[in-house]
Amino acid sequence: MKPKEITLNTPLNGNKILLNELNIDEIGDEHFYTGIETPMKFGAFDISDEDKIEKIEFHFKEIMETLGLDLTDDSLKGTPHRVAKMYVKELFNGLDPSNKPKIALFENKYNYNQMLVEKGIAFYSNCEHHFVPIFGKAHLAYISSGKVIGLSKLNRIVNYFAKRPQVQERLTIQIAKELQRVLDTEDVAVLIDAKHLCVASRGIKDNSSATVSSFYGGKFQEEHTRNEFLKYLELKTEY
Ligand SMILES: [Zn+2]
Numbered sequence: 001m002k003p004k005e006i007t008l009n010t011p012l013n014g015n016k017i018l019l020n021e022l023n024i025d026e027i028g029d030e031h032f033y034t035g036i037e038t039p040m041k042f043g044a045f046d047i048s049d050e051d052k053i054e055k056i057e058f059h060f061k062e063i064m065e066t067l068g069l070d071l072t073d074d075s076l077k078g079t080p081h082r083v084a085k086m087y088v089k090e091l092f093n094g095l096d097p098s099n100k101p102k103i104a105l106f107e108n109k110y111n112y113n114q115m116l117v118e119k120g121i122a123f124y125s126n127c128e129h130h131f132v133p134i135f136g137k138a139h140l141a142y143i144s145s146g147k148v149i150g151l152s153k154l155n156r157i158v159n160y161f162a163k164r165p166q167v168q169e170r171l172t173i174q175i176a177k178e179l180q181r182v183l184d185t186e187d188v189a190v191l192i193d194a195k196h197l198c199v200a201s202r203g204i205k206d207n208s209s210a211t212v213s214s215f216y217g218g219k220f221q222e223e224h225t226r227n228e229f230l231k232y233l234e235l236k237t238e239y
Contacts, residue, residue: 027129028129029129029203029204031167031168033128033167036173038165038166038170038174040095044095045097049089052088053081053084053085053089056088060079060080064076064080091163092165094164095164101153101156101157101160103149103153104153105147105149105183106147106149106150107147108144108148113143114143115228115232116142116148117139117141117232117233119137119232119233121138121140122135123135123136123137123158123159123162123194124162125162125163125164125171125194126164126165127196127197127198128166128167129198130202131165133197134166134168134171134195134196134197135194135195136192136193136210137192137194139191139192140158140175140179140188140190140191141220141232142183142187143218147184149183168192168196171192172190172191172192172214175190175215176188176189176215180217187218187220187225189214189216189217189220191213191214191233192213192214193210194211194213195211199211
């Protein structure tokens, strides 16, 4: 059977390349991805969280034993269960749409129609190619279309999408699209500055680099609006 051809969203040197022409290490190390939606299999939520934890626990025990670890050791024997519970309930609970934050909007009573910037939202995610941490800061902005959102909800949206196996570009776009949807405006900006442990602790072992990705929608595509946002990010305030 001919393999499915997947065209990358991230063209290399301006040319579209095909993912199935790359080997799996190249896909991981170059952090290519296939689309904006997190690839989920059909029936992903047909089994309960408890059943998922049980399955992952079983398989993680196999991994540890294959690595040669002694699972009768008191320190190690609870690890498969701890990892399984952490995956399902914490690190990857953003895969489940039922965990999506419920957003309440408020009327914009003050007619504040300037840019609102929420900067420095800390997040922890994991690279979908290596399952090691990506962490950093997300900076968001929007211009109200007549509704405003509770500030804590911006953090919750970031963290919902971070709690998935991710690539940074997709995380950026997923956050931006959700903000556009809930705020009912195109005028949204998202900038993410993050560190990838798969780059720092393995592979190229570059501990000093960081990755910046951005999304500018609506008015933020205009240079002066974008520059205003970027200038706010430079503001250093003594809190
Ligand atoms: Zn990676």
